[in-house]
Amino acid sequence: MIVILNIPMRHLLKFTFALCLIGFTAQAQEEEINIAGFRFLDYTNDLPADLLSGRSAVLVSVPPKSRGTSERGDWKGFSTEMHQEFRKMGIDAVAYLNIDDVMAGTDVTEAFSDFLNSRQIKNLILLSKVNLKIAGKESERVVVVITPYDGTKTYMSNGQQAWKDQDKDLEKVVKNLGKAVYKSKQENKNFLITEKPEFFTDVDIVTKRRFPSFAGDLKIDKLAVPMYTKVEIPANKPGGIVNNNVEKEIQKYNAKVASSNNVLKGAMQDYPFKYELVEYDGDDKKLYNAGYQYVLLNLNTTGYTIREMLNYEVDKNETDYITMKTSNGKTILRTIPVHAPVYKFYVKHLVTGDVYLGTKWDADETMDEALKNYIQNFKDELKIR
Numbered sequence: 001m002i003v004i005l006n007i008p009m010r011h012l013l014k015f016t017f018a019l020c021l022i023g024f025t026a027q028a029q030e031e032e033i034n035i036a037g038f039r040f041l042d043y044t045n046d047l048p049a050d051l052l053s054g055r056s057a058v059l060v061s062v063p064p065k066s067r068g069t070s071e072r073g074d075w076k077g078f079s080t081e082m083h084q085e086f087r088k089m090g091i092d093a094v095a096y097l098n099i100d101d102v103m104a105g106t107d108v109t110e111a112f113s114d115f116l117n118s119r120q121i122k123n124l125i126l127l128s129k130v131n132l133k134i135a136g137k138e139s140e141r142v143v144v145v146i147t148p149y150d151g152t153k154t155y156m157s158n159g160q161q162a163w164k165d166q167d168k169d170l171e172k173v174v175k176n177l178g179k180a181v182y183k184s185k186q187e188n189k190n191f192l193i194t195e196k197p198e199f200f201t202d203v204d205i206v207t208k209r210r211f212p213s214f215a216g217d218l219k220i221d222k223l224a225v226p227m228y229t230k231v232e233i234p235a236n237k238p239g240g241i242v243n244n245n246v247e248k249e250i251q252k253y254n255a256k257v258a259s260s261n262n263v264l265k266g267a268m269q270d271y272p273f274k275y276e277l278v279e280y281d282g283d284d285k286k287l288y289n290a291g292y293q294y295v296l297l298n299l300n301t302t303g304y305t306i307r308e309m310l311n312y313e314v315d316k317n318e319t320d321y322i323t324m325k326t327s328n329g330k331t332i333l334r335t336i337p338v339h340a341p342v343y344k345f346y347v348k349h350l351v352t353g354d355v356y357l358g359t360k361w362d363a364d365e366t367m368d369e370a371l372k373n374y375i376q377n378f379k380d381e382l383k384i385r
Helices: 010-017 076-087 105-118 170-184 241-255 257-268 283-289 303-309 367-381
Strands: 042-044 056-063 092-098 121-134 136-148 161-167 223-226 277-280 295-303 322-329 330-337 342-349
Touching: 056 076, 076 092, 076 121, 076 170, 092 105, 092 121, 092 322, 105 295, 161 170, 241 257, 257 277, 257 367, 295 303, 295 367, 303 342, 322 367, 342 367
Parallel strands: 042 161, 056 092, 056 121, 223 277, 223 295
Antiparallel strands: 121 136, 136 161, 295 342, 322 330
């Protein structure tokens, strides 16, 4: 089993679908690039049998907009270009989502899965642009993976079949996909494909009450803090270069779990009340039965998207958000571009589903800084030194 839903495990969440460059060297320029993350897929020449008769969702990733910035690149432009090609082939791509948004956090991942089920999605198209260096020179690859959607919050299962192609030339990737569609000899039943792609960046994760404050009951109730856990490698994984490299990446990740939890403990050291690091897979009932009332969660995607998801007011004309930080008793105002990735912590009540966001916008670019901000603002609100 692969665990993909521990919230502080941002690296694991990102690896689940996001860009993962593995073993690319000048001597092996055509080595396969993995964009399916910690998933062992059975790569074949066969497309899903219902690709031209069912609906597909496209999960997109692109590099940052420019060198030296973390701001999100133009994934919508890339999607629009590819949508026209999918449409010509008879592929009904009804939803385009940014991978970072889908994997922003436990509640988000599950909510987007529910959304895909509501749209009767049959297949996933993983669509990526990848920047890399070959012999010291920068190069770009376009990678496409098409595989069935398994209908669960894990999105894909180990061992399921997938079609894959990559090239530095977008036209070649499109041409190869077109050939694969033709060779599949599927009857085209997708006759009402939209002319333009539909983008989805927001999902309703605040389903109960929303409090722009802190949970006062945490003075007496122990807080559950999800920790990093190791990823299990299945014994019967498919072979191939990609899967061998995925195994190596998982081994590297697992080797860092202990040190990652130490960083988490360090960020929690100023928390003034009782807490405990726990294994958490999104099952609130199981956590409640273990004696907890609250769980600490976070989101990690662009600040703009996080504000949408947590029902903050958003202004499309804003270029930066101000993060409130406290250091040595002094308040520091830090500006971060709205489309740069940040972490934002919040607390959820396990029984009611109520969320507590804190009194200030305290998102930050790293997990530990964002967590320290949340805790410090909590202490300031309670006048704890």
